Amino acid sequence: MGRPPCCDKLGVKKGPWTPEEDIMLVSYVQQHGPGNWRQVPTNTGLRRCSKSCRLRWTNYLRPGIRRGDFTDEEEKMIIQLQALLGNKWAAIASYLPERTDNDIKNYWNTHLKKKLRKLQMGSDEHDLIHERKDRFMCSTTSSSSSHCISKGQWEKRLQTDIHLAKQALNDALSVDHKPLIISPQIMKSPTQTSVYPSSTDNIAKLLKGFMKNSTSNNKKTCSNSSTRESSDECKNSSGVDLSEAFESLFGFDRCFGSPNNSEFSQSNTSNESKEELQFTMFENWLLDETAGDDVVNQGKEDLSNFAFDETTDFFDD
């Protein structure tokens, strides 16, 4: 029996999301929380497949997503984890809570794959290639190795590392599916909120880009690009000040600290009672999500002890 399509193909919009659609989706999730995606198109009026809504939320609108350049630390971590786990992007993403699996996957495919290939093919000298292969093997394996090892040893070590990684994953999953925080930046942060900007940022950037585009080219809708630059024009084609509308929707953003997190939140006036009112179920859900990381951090040293120090010169040529 064939599986029915996840959504009616007729009348379902595809392609890039507009800021208006984003706002509709985020406001819905704010009220109802994520989940029950099947109901989202019906309840929001979005002419999108439920799957598309979920994907848009998890990959772009969800709070806590950091976009843009990957740090060296993140890069190394991805390489390490990819070596251990393979293309298990969701598993890898669980170690980089600010990044989505999609982002990591894209980054791997567009940057890291190439970098590694270059590293392996970069030298004409055969010996040098061997030396680098050995370095690669050393650097992608156990933290405890400070010298290069034979292939057999390397395979054994890899198995051990996989075992450790699995253990760490189990640990992570056993504590209420909280992500394992490895990033030093996150470790250092006194509260999770400072590294957990709301989705406001994501849409704020997007909106600004949209406004820029819509003023110069009304017929073209832009969606999503973190690279879109700012514009002072924040009205859409219908004259609605989207930034204001957005602010009214997401004024709670300031509750999550980080004043530089949101361009919109900067213009907020302090109003405690208003803030309290805006402290919705959605926020509680967010806060719940951020709780308990300290507990998770315990006993996660197996994986966090990966020898980043051994790979610090990984891309040095």
Add this chain to the structure above:
DNA sequence: AACGCATACAACCGCATGGAA
């Protein structure tokens, strides 16, 4: 300035999985 190619990334597609009925 125009064109073509390369790159980056958002979004889609189809399959897998787990849970409820």
Add this chain to the structure above:
DNA sequence: ATTCCATGCGGTTGTATGCGT
């Protein structure tokens, strides 16, 4: 035990943008 549904996941595609000629 079986079916159905919701969601998760990884691979792939489409398109905007950048860059070189």
